[in-house]
Amino acid sequence: MLAFLARAARVSLFLLVLGGTCRVSNHWMSRLSQPTLADGVRILIIGDSHIQTTLDPSLIPGSQSVAMSAEPFMASYFKMIRILKANPGVSSMVLGFGPHNVAFFNDEKFSSPQFAAEMFSRYNSLVPWWTLGEVPVSVSEGIVGEARLRWTPNRLLLRNFFHSFAGRPTRAPPYLGAYRPQPEAELTEEDFSGVLQRQFTHPPSESACSDVQGRYLRKMVDEALNRGIRVLLVATPTHRRYRQSIPPELTAYYAGLWDELVQKPGVKGLDLSAMDLPDSAFRNYDHVAEPFAKPISEEVARHIQW
Numbered sequence: 001m002l003a004f005l006a007r008a009a010r011v012s013l014f015l016l017v018l019g020g021t022c023r024v025s026n027h028w029m030s031r032l033s034q035p036t037l038a039d040g041v042r043i044l045i046i047g048d049s050h051i052q053t054t055l056d057p058s059l060i061p062g063s064q065s066v067a068m069s070a071e072p073f074m075a076s077y078f079k080m081i082r083i084l085k086a087n088p089g090v091s092s093m094v095l096g097f098g099p100h101n102v103a104f105f106n107d108e109k110f111s112s113p114q115f116a117a118e119m120f121s122r123y124n125s126l127v128p129w130w131t132l133g134e135v136p137v138s139v140s141e142g143i144v145g146e147a148r149l150r151w152t153p154n155r156l157l158l159r160n161f162f163h164s165f166a167g168r169p170t171r172a173p174p175y176l177g178a179y180r181p182q183p184e185a186e187l188t189e190e191d192f193s194g195v196l197q198r199q200f201t202h203p204p205s206e207s208a209c210s211d212v213q214g215r216y217l218r219k220m221v222d223e224a225l226n227r228g229i230r231v232l233l234v235a236t237p238t239h240r241r242y243r244q245s246i247p248p249e250l251t252a253y254y255a256g257l258w259d260e261l262v263q264k265p266g267v268k269g270l271d272l273s274a275m276d277l278p279d280s281a282f283r284n285y286d287h288v289a290e291p292f293a294k295p296i297s298e299e300v301a302r303h304i305q306w
Contacts, residue, residue, distance in 0.1 A: 034086040035079075035173050037064050042089055043304060044229075046076055046177075047096025050236045053182045054288045055094065059297035060304065067096065068122070068177035070115060072106040073216040074134070078126040079175050080220055084227060092304055093224050097233045098273065099246050099254040100286070102213045104202040122175045134212050181290035182283040187239070191284045196245050199286075209253040221261055231267045232304055233258065237275040237296065242285040270303050272296060 037044070043063035045055050052067035066083060084090055109115045202208050224231050235258075262269040281292040288296060 035066075035083050035176050037066075037083070037087045037090070041087065043092045043094060044080075044083065044087075044090045045094045046080060047071070047094075047234075048076075048101065049180075049287060050098055050100075051094070051096030051234065052177060052180050053283065053290075054236045054293050054296055055179065055234070055300055056181070056293050056297040057179055059294060060094075060301040063094070063304075065179045066177040067179075068175065069180070070109065070118070071177070072109050073101060073213045073220065074106075074131065075109075075119070075123045075127060075175070077216045077220050077223070078123070078128070078131075081223065082126060084224075084229070090229060092230045092232065094232045094234055094300060094304065095220065096236060097217065097258070098235045098238070098286075099250050100199045102210050102217065102254055102257065103199050103250055104206055104208055104210050105199055106213045107210050125173070126175055181293060182287055184280060184289040184291065185283050187279055187282060187285065192241060195242065195285050200245070200247055200250070208247040208250045214253070214257055217257065218261070221264065221267060225264065225266050229266075231261075232300070233261060233267065233269045234300060235269075235271045235273040237272050237277055237281070237288055237292075239279070239282050239285040240274075243273060268303065270300065272299065 040062060041064040043060060045051060045057060045060070045063055045065040045067060047067045048071045049067070049069035052065065052069060055063075055065060055067075057063040057065045066079065071079075080093075105112075110119050200208065221231050258269060258271075261267055275296070277288070277292060281288055283289045
């Protein structure tokens with residue numbers, strides 16, 4: 001019995017040392033993986049799919065988009081920090097901000113079966129594990145996902161680490177994002193009910209609003225201002241039916257945050273949500289189709305000239 005316990009203790013110690021080595025290696029290799037922007041970029045475009053599909057960086061001189069679909073502000077904050085540390089030439093930031101960004105459903109991005117695996121695969125090298133206590137995290141994708149992505153060798157980081165010595169191009173970090181135009185499509189009732197259910201449904205015991213996302217939005221703006229970076233908040237166009245269906249509680253919370261932030265020196269707001277566009281301009285009720293991204297991008301380009 002004692003011999004068995006001794007062997008078990010040795011195996012446990014070995015696994016602990018191996019896991020700890022992987023944990024530390026992943027941590028430091030993630031710091032070596034720097035998200036470098038293109039030469040001459042001074043305007044950072046960041047946000048979720050509303051910004052990703054609407055703002056064409058080729059029409060906004062000196063800009064690059066790192067926006068990604070379904071990205072909550074908590075993830076955007078840590079991505080912004082990593083990007084700004086590696087790219088000190090950024091002087092302005094275009095930040096997408098609509099009512100859906102501070103809706104309750106964002107707090108479930110790290111626990112919902114629909115999003116959790118993707119969130120962990122994108123942001124495991126960015127979001128500190130202790131911040132995940134601020135949002136609900138499922139056992140299946142939280143604890144197991146945390147162990148899988150932090151306590152086992154990270155293949156992307158290992159690949160980039162060795163390629164840096166060989167002089168070969170490294171793969172872009174999975175959180176970086178880019179402009180993704182959307183084709184035109186016919187609006188359907190299924191699209192309408194789907195977006196309302198996804199973005200604005202919440203348990204009766206919960207508020208329609210997310211204090212977590214509101215807090216990280218403030219952190220993003222304050223961090224940018226502390227670095228001398230000007231911020232342009234942009235609300236992209238949405239269909240009138242969509243705007244009319246936003247819960248009043250969320251509308252009031254969003255309006256309060258918007259007014260609070262645009263009062264700060266160095267922050268401007270550009271609300272294009274009610275822009276007069278035909279139904280054909282929308283890919284769905286809250287995303288603009290590619291042909292109509294041009295005038296919106298040009299409007300943002302005019303306002304980013306401080």
